[in-house]
Amino acid sequence: MKKIGLTVVFVTTMFTLAATAAFASNPKYVFFFLGDGMANAQIQATEAYLTTANGDSATLATDLQKSENRLNMTQMPVHGMQMTYDAYALMTDSASSATAFSCGIKTKSGVINMNPESTVSYKSVAQLAHEKGMKVGVISSVSLDHATPAAYYASVPSRDNYADIEIQLAESGYEFFGGGGMKKYDTDEAVQTAIEENGYTILNDRESIMALNNEPMDKVICINPWLQDSSAMPYAIDRPETNVSLAEMTQVAISVLHGDSEEQSNKNSSWKKNRSRQNSHNGFFLMVEGGKIDWACHANDA
Numbered sequence: 129m130k131k132i133g134l135t136v137v138f139v140t141t142m143f144t145l146a147a148t149a150a151f152a153s154n155p156k157y158v159f160f161f162l163g164d165g166m167a168n169a170q171i172q173a174t175e176a177y178l179t180t181a182n183g184d185s186a187t188l189a190t191d192l193q194k195s196e197n198r199l200n201m202t203q204m205p206v207h208g209m210q211m212t213y214d215a216y217a218l219m220t221d222s223a224s225s226a227t228a229f230s231c232g233i234k235t236k237s238g239v240i241n242m243n244p245e246s247t248v249s250y251k252s253v254a255q256l257a258h259e260k261g262m263k264v265g266v267i268s269s270v271s272l273d274h275a276t277p278a279a280y281y282a283s284v285p286s287r288d289n290y291a292d293i294e295i296q297l298a299e300s301g302y303e304f305f306g307g308g309g310m311k312k313y314d315t316d317e318a319v320q321t322a323i324e325e326n327g328y329t330i331l332n333d334r335e336s337i338m339a340l341n342n343e344p345m346d347k348v349i350c351i352n353p354w355l356q357d358s359s360a361m362p363y364a365i366d367r368p369e370t371n372v373s374l375a376e377m378t379q380v381a382i383s384v385l386h387g388d389s390e391e392q393s394n395k396n397s398s399w400k401k402n403r404s405r406q407n408s409h410n411g412f413f414l415m416v417e418g419g420k421i422d423w424a425c426h427a428n429d430a
Contacts, residue, residue, distance in 0.1 A: 155411070156410075156411035157386075157411050157412055157414075158257070158262075158411070158412070158413045158414070159414050159416070160229075160253075160413070160414065160415040160416070161201070161416050161417075161418075162226075162229065162276060162415065162416070162417045162418070163417075163418045163421050164222055164270075164276050164417055164418065164419045164420075164421055164422045165421040165422025165423070165424075165425050165426075166418070166421045166422075170421060170425070171199065171201075171202065173430070174199060175192060175197060175198055175199060175202070176192065178197050178198075178199070179191050179192050179194075179197040182194075182196060182197055184197060212225055212228070213234075214228075214234055214235060214236055214237055215234045215235050215236045215244040216236045216237075216244065217236070217237055219237075220237065221237040221238065221275070221287075222274070222275035222276050222287070222422070223235075223237060223238050223239055223240045223275040223278075223279070223287040224236060224237050224238070224239060226240070226275055226276040226278075226279035226280075227239065227240055227241050227242075227250075227279050229279070230252035230253055230254065230279040230280050231250040231251070231252055231253070231279075232253075233250060238285075238286055238287050238288075239284075239285055239286070239287075240275060240278050240279050240282060240283060240284050240287055240293075241279055241282065241283040241284075242283050242284070242285060246285035249283035250283065252279060252280045252281065253280075253413070254266070254280040254281060254302070254413050254415060255280075255281065255300070257413040258300070258301065258302065258413075260410065261410035262410050262411050262412050262413050263302075263303045263304075263346075263385040263410070263411075263412040263413075264280075264300075264302040264303060264304075264385075264412065264413045264414070265302065265303060265304035265305070265306070265381040265384065265385050265412065265413070265414040265415070266280050266281065266302060266304070266305050266306075266414075266415050267304075267305070267306045267307045267374070267377050267378060267381055267414070267415065267416045267417065268307045268308055268416075268417040268419050269307055269308060269360060269361045269374050269417065269418055269419045269420050270307070270308050270358065270359075270360040270361070270417070270419035270420060270423075271308040271309055271310060271311055271358060271359035271360055272294075272297065272305050272306075272307060272308055272309065272310055272349070272351075273290045273293040273294050273297065273310050273311055273312070274287075274308070274360075274419060275287040276417045276419060277305075277307075277415070277417055277419075278293045278296075278297075280415050281296060281297055281300040281302060282296035282297065282300075283296070284296075290310075290311045290312045291312045291316050291318065291319055294310050294311075294312055294313060294316070294319045294322070294323075295318065295319055295322045297310075298319070298322035298323045298325075298326040298328060299322065299326060301326070301347070302347075303346045303347055303348070303384060303385055303412075304348055304350075304380075304381045304384045304385055304414075305348070305349045305350070306337070306349070306350035306351075306372075306377045306380065306381055307350070307351075307352065307361055307374070307377055307417075308351070308352065308355060308359050308360045308361050308419075309351045309352075309355050309359035309360075310349075310351075310359065311358070311359050323349070326347070327347050328347045328348065328349050329345060329347065329348050329349070330348075330349045330350075330351060331348060331349070331350050331351070332350075332351045332352070332353050333353050333370075334353065334370050334371065334372055337350045337372050337377070337380060338372065338376070338380065340380045340383055340384055341379065341380055341383045342383075344383050344384045344386075344387055345384065346384070348384060350372070350377065350380065352371045352372055353370055353371060354368055354370060354371055360419065360420060360423075361374070361420070363420060363424070374416070374418065378414070378416050381414055381416075382414070385412035385414060386412065
């Protein structure tokens with residue numbers, strides 16, 4: 129496996145964990161991992177569970193501190209913490225916090241990528257990356273038109289404007305979307321037309337989605353075949369074998385955005401060099417959201 133310069137950013141609605149490889153002054157591949165509703169408490173509980181699952185004791189600091197009992201993100205060399213209040217409230221929501229992450233501005237709850245008065249729109253970091261020639265992918269375990277993923281391609285005065293958000297998804301031109309579904313696609317002809325006219329292919333079965341690892345295609349929307357409430361993927365513990373996990377969807381996205389499949393990587397070096405120059409010389413930006421951490425917390429579901 130060849131080494132590549134990359135930037136990895138882990139963010140939560142409570143704090144940001146960031147790590148940049150020391151040698152990557154101008155990273156080619158940017159991964160933005162976001163846990164909606166995840167903060168210190170959720171991370172600590174997860175590591176305590178992992179410690180116990182590995183046969184150690186979650187009541188012993190020496191066991192909790194073992195590398196195998198810690199999440200990768202808590203072992204990154206650089207950590208940061210940020211206050212998350214929005215423009216008008218101490219408690220933010222997914223729309224205003226995602227706007228802060230994607231655009232670097234504070235707005236009011238419910239607004240996506242606009243100022244608090246909803247009179248000015250802002251471009252997200254993903255949109256700016258796309259304008260510079262990088263490929264872009266957006267993944268979420270909840271619906272693709274939900275507030276957090278929407279903040280990387282849409283600007284709307286209300287997070288509930290799902291049809292408008294889905295049309296902007298189609299107009300984004302991004303190369304990959306994956307995870308949950310779209311709330312208005314099945315019933316809104318304008319959304320269906322926008323998806324079709326902008327050249328997107330929708331895949332909604334595991335075999336077709338996983339095949340992208342060997343046969344990448346641009347402008348694809350991968351929707352899991354079985355969704356729970358609100359067009360979201362089920363929790364991992366409830367995932368049927370016919371579904372694609374968040375980790376598998378991320379690997380598929382990398383294959384699509386990078387342009388080199390497992391099969392192609394075994395071909396002659398000159399072909400690979402030309403293929404890489406053609407498809408991924410500008411790199412890519414990939415946002416991946418674990419969106420149901422927040423839902424589990426609301427439901428007091430550990």
